[in-house]
Amino acid sequence: MESGNVPLELVSSFLSIVILIGLVFRYYQYKKKLTVLKGLSDLKEQKKLTQEDKEFIKSNYEDYQYSFKIEESRIKLAYPVFILIAGLLTAFFSFKEALIHLNVVVVAYIYLQINKIHTRNFLALLKELNKDLD
Secondary structure, three states, X not given: OOOOOOXXXXXHHHHHHHHHHHHHHHHHHHHHHHHHHHHHHHHHHOOOOOHHHHHHHHHHHHHHHHHHHHHHHHHHHHHHHHHHHHHHHHHHXXXXXXXXXXXXXXXXXXXXXXXXXXXXXXXXXXXHHHOOOO
């Protein structure tokens, strides 16, 4: 191995780690947003929602509806791309090496699924909050 070359395994491992860091960051954001929505839910139960809170709920509900549709279409597009990448990896590398690189594909798939789940959860919470606001 020459001193200037970086092994491909290190690149795929680095990409997997970057995606995992992104997952941790998204989880942290999820918890913060969930706390806000639970606070709004408590205010709604106590009938102490202000007009600003109601507008916040309505606008976020619409935003998350749009975001959820985007997430679903992104995943529908990613499925064939992931299958193509997996096929190319198994075609051009030995099975052992292909499995090392497939790690990136699996982690990216998990990242997309978690984003979709988070968006769906927020949408469900906002839908419940949006009921009977007026």
